[in-house]
Amino acid sequence: MYEEEELTRTFKALSHPVRRQILDLVKDGPKTTGELSDQFEDLSRYAVMKHLRQLEESNLIIVRREGRNRENYLNAVPLQEIHNRWMNQYQSTMAGSMLALKNNIERGNNDMEKPHNLKHDAFQIEQKITIDAPVSKVFDSLTKDIDKWWAYRLCGEDSTLYLDPKLGGQFVEKASEDHAALWGTVTYVKAPYELRFQGLLGMNTAVNGAYSYSLEEKDSKTILTLSHDVSGLIDPEWKENYSGGWEELLGIFLKEYVEEGKIPENVRG
Structure with missing residues (x-):
């Protein structure tokens, strides 16, 4: 049952084009939240952070904090x-x-x-x-x-x-x-x-x-x-x-x- 819930979260996270684009951006290496926000001119930083939060909750993004920066890594598992x-x-x-x-x-x-x-x-x-x-x-x-x-x-x-x-x-x-x-x-x-x-x-x-x-x-x-x-x-x-x-x-x-x-x-x- 737990695995089915995880699977549902994964598909839900992948359903939005902005979240898929974020995964494409971190595929080649970690990006800070600011660097990701700069890639979306039509979205506020708050909106990008909401998408990042959902990706993190579905385990598709792993966050490592380096000083004041939040580094976002792809988790492909x-x-x-x-x-x-x-x-x-x-x-x-x-x-x-x-x-x-x-x-x-x-x-x-x-x-x-x-x-x-x-x-x-x-x-x-x-x-x-x-x-x-x-x-x-x-x-x-x-x-x-x-x-x-x-x-x-x-x-x-x-x-x-x-x-x-x-x-x-x-x-x-x-x-x-x-x-x-x-x-x-x-x-x-x-x-x-x-x-x-x-x-x-x-x-x-x-x-x-x-x-x-x-x-x-x-x-x-x-x-x-x-x-x-x-x-x-x-x-x-x-x-x-x-x-x-x-x-x-x-x-x-x-x-x-x-x-x-x-x-x-x-x-x-």
């Missing part, structure tokens, strides 16, 4: 959930963007290894997922059960993932003593409500990467907010690729594991 509900029965594979992170990590000859594509840049990803489970269960799944649903691997399908949720703890993948990878290091923990990491997540260039999970319990559900910030030598396609990868990892694999006990096909049982 509700749109992906609509796609999954009606399109998966007609398509044999996920949308290409949702597999891009896995392809980037696992292919030995992927675009990340082509230095001519790289430039000094930065990007931020913000996503919000609703999971039908209490915070404590979601936190345990994010940490001690990570090997059961995190389907992307750097060391092969027979590797094992471990996450130690303490300050300085490591998110490690290991196939053998001679074949292992570090996905991230815990820089902040407030169990079971927040985890922050420093980590490259498969990137193999000179970059600084940080990502975090924030968990909030609401109406017996958990609202999981992901933030991912990257700066350095970056391929222009990485933001789209990693955004799609997070949608799959958290919006599908984690959500289905927590709610249904479902394990992705390519993860060992």
Whole structure:
């Protein structure tokens, strides 16, 4: 019932052309409320803020406040959930963007290894997922059960993932003593409500990467907010690729594991 209410809010938010235009404007990067208001000459700032509020209530926009500015980020997860509900029965594979992170990590000859594509840049990803489970269960799944649903691997399908949720703890993948990878290091923990990491997540260039999970319990559900910030030598396609990868990892694999006990096909049982 709750998911049906979320779906109704999403469609209602998408029904207005101004709100759709706002989503188009933040698709390529966050915009402040002032920057968005400047794009609508026939609307007052108050009217634009009302549209933004409805987009935020439907989880299509995530707000991060930077000083006095309100940064508005696109959250594509509700749109992906609509796609999954009606399109998966007609398509044999996920949308290409949702597999891009896995392809980037696992292919030995992927675009990340082509230095001519790289430039000094930065990007931020913000996503919000609703999971039908209490915070404590979601936190345990994010940490001690990570090997059961995190389907992307750097060391092969027979590797094992471990996450130690303490300050300085490591998110490690290991196939053998001679074949292992570090996905991230815990820089902040407030169990079971927040985890922050420093980590490259498969990137193999000179970059600084940080990502975090924030968990909030609401109406017996958990609202999981992901933030991912990257700066350095970056391929222009990485933001789209990693955004799609997070949608799959958290919006599908984690959500289905927590709610249904479902394990992705390519993860060992």
